[in-house]
Amino acid sequence: MTSAITQEQPPQPPNGTSQDDGSEEASVREEEFLYRDASRLQAGSLLTTRTMARRLPVLVLRSLKMAWRVDHGATVGLLVCQVATGVLAALGLLAVTGTITALISSGAITERLWDAAPQLAVIAAATGLRALLGIIVVWLTGRLRPVLARAAEVTMVEAALSAELAANNKPGYNDAYDIADRGAQVTPDLVEEAQDVLAATATLAAGAVVLTVLHPLLLPLLFLACLPQAAAYVRSARVIYLAGLETSGRRRMLGKLRWHMAYMESSEEMRACLAGPFLIDRYRKLAGSVNAAERKAANTGAWMGLAGAVAGGVASIAVWAALLWLLASGRMSLAAGGGAVFALQTATGSVRGIINGGARLVRTGWYVQDWQNFLDNAHGQAMADSRGTAALPAPPQRFEVRDVTYRYDGAPKDSLTGASLHVRRGEIVALVGENGSGKSTLSRLLCGLLLPTDGEVAWDHASTAELDPWEAWKHVALVPQKFTYLPLTMRDNITFGQGDTSDAALLAACEASGAAEMLPNLRSGLNTLLTSEWFGGQQLSGGQWQRLVLTRAFHRQAALLVMDEPTAALDARAEHRIFSGLRELAKDRAVLLITHRLTNVAIADRIVVLDEGRIVQEGTYAQLTQEPGLFKSLWDLQRRMSGEIAS
Ligand SMILES: Nc1ncnc2c1ncn2[C@@H]1O[C@H](COP(=O)(O)OP(=O)(O)OP(=O)(O)O)[C@@H](O)[C@H]1O
Secondary structure, rough: OOOOOHHHOOOOOOOOOOOOOOHHHHHHHHHHHHHHOOOHHHHHHOOOOHHHHHHHHHHHHHHHHHHHHHHHHHHHHHEEEEHHHHHHHHHHHHHHHHHHHHHHHOOOOHEEEEEEEEHHHHHHHHHHHHHHHHHHHHHHHHHHHHHHHHHHHHHHHHHHEEHHHHHHOOHHHHHHHHHHHHHHOHHHHHHHHHHHHHHHHHHHHHHHHHHHHOOOOOOHHHHHHHHHHHHHHHHHHHHHHHHHHHHHHHHHHHHHHHHHHHHHHHHHHHHOOOHHHHHHHHHHHHHHHHHHHHHHHHHHHHHHHHHEEEEEEHHHHHHHHHHHHHOOOOOOOOOHHHHHHHHHHHHHHHHHHHHHHHHHHHHHHHHHHHHHHHHHOOOOOOOHHHHOOOOOOOOEEEEEEEEEEEOOOOOOOOEEEEEEEEEOOOOEEEEEOOOOOOOOHHHHHOOOOOOEEEEEEEOOOOOOEEEEEHHHHHHEEEEOOOOOOOOEEEHHHOOOOOOOOOHHHHHHHHHHHHHHHHHHHHHHHOOOOOOOOOOOOOOHHHHHHHHHHHHHHOOOEEEEEEHHHHOOOOOOOOOOHHOOOOOOOHHHHHEEEEOHHHOOOOHHHHEEEEEEEEEEEOOOOOHHHHOHHHHHHHHHHHHHHHHHHHH
């Protein structure tokens, strides 16, 4: 049977152009506008060729440091190989010069051959050893590459975790992350390219010594000849790098589209809502726009490369002409000229190697620089810059939001305005209100996940802005509205490696949440891998996952328990279990409960009602169900609805 994707014709673009007619740019105006980020482009365009040329030695050094950090042995081995390669190249070159001198000197041919024999032996030995060193370099690089790549990936994750939660809303942050991530991916390239440049430099050093001995004019001439080509190559690398920056937002969107189209979490809607064909069409248009930008950069880069190569060719002719002139004018002997030809060829090859490798190194260096910049302060969003390092002397007793205003970056209006609320240990406070009224935002502020735009959030007497966040979050247990399905075992999903990891402690938390009922059906009990994406794993239902997330929160034994719609996916029996056990849980915890099921909030000591970011009511269940206001109108509506449905 043919799949829906192949049967369906993708919708035509609004202006009637097709994705294959070469006019992708025109058909994707809207998507381009949406996913472009100018702030990064500006940063990239500040880089100049001269700056990068100056940074080349720094990059080589940095790559060596990175390599040293992950594998001392391989780094030393590579350095030794490169130096040895250079020494062997010098020996080989000297031997070639010696051989030519011996062969074209006067005397019988057999004598001349005997004279040249030791030099020929040196050439053979040097060539063989260089080949062997080449193999060792490949082996050591292969050993180093994966370790470096994984180490760089970990630094990215650590940097992302060090950023404020609010960073995700900051313009340019996600692009900066993506570009930095690309830098992390290419760090092994930096090391390899630095190796190439080092190897070419070592060989050049050998050629340079020979050339200088033969005639002091040859080497400066050779360098001058290569300058235009070097500039052209670096410029070409810059064009391609800038195209990468320009398209980063769109490429990120492409990655997200691919993820949603192919992965399990969204697979139902992709099929049943026919989102797949629609998104494939969107993907093609967006990809067309990225392709067009990259093609343009590749064309410009190729033209620059061609111009550089022509300039280089002309300059090479000049160098060879100079050599001929030196010979013709008797300024250089014929024997020395023969050696000079070989030395020039070797040196020219090495300089080209340095230019090629250097241009690649410079481009990779830009990416790696982006990576380093991100690592330095998470694109200006590091928590270390916005928060203190104070520690709490003991688990807090009271959590308070004082006259807090919060606006998400780029949002047209405040999500919370002048809100105040407190919750003590032993107390349950319910937060209610219509969709978008600011409940989750307020809970994030109370947990210290967000810092207020105005006002203060205090745990006992300490402001959350003063506290070391990682220490502070040890006192928080959160059941978020949107929870993550982690492909870990049930045990790891509950503990995340913290607290009492004994079966007894886990089973107690499972009993409280209702997750214990799932255990007999799990293949390996607490050690079952909770995903069917890998062999041996098992997939939980939505409600079962919610039970698990509740188990995690109960197991944490934290002073503050925040539950945002904790029973939305639970069946009636499971929901009843949670609410009937909540008072017991609250004995030593401050509980903030967010729910739309208003009969459930009868359990709370106090109820706080939010409307459009402002607290409009506060009181007990008995008070608010009598008092005219938002709570009563929503409560009446829910009761009426269940009555109407029942009748
Ligand atoms: N990450 C975010 N970035 C930007 N704006 C946000 C973000 N999260 C929420 N908002 C905005 O803040 C306002 C309050 O959202 P919040 O999620 O706090 O509401 P809520 O009361 O929890 O809603 P619901 O009942 O639907 O869960 C909304 O207008 C929403 O658009």
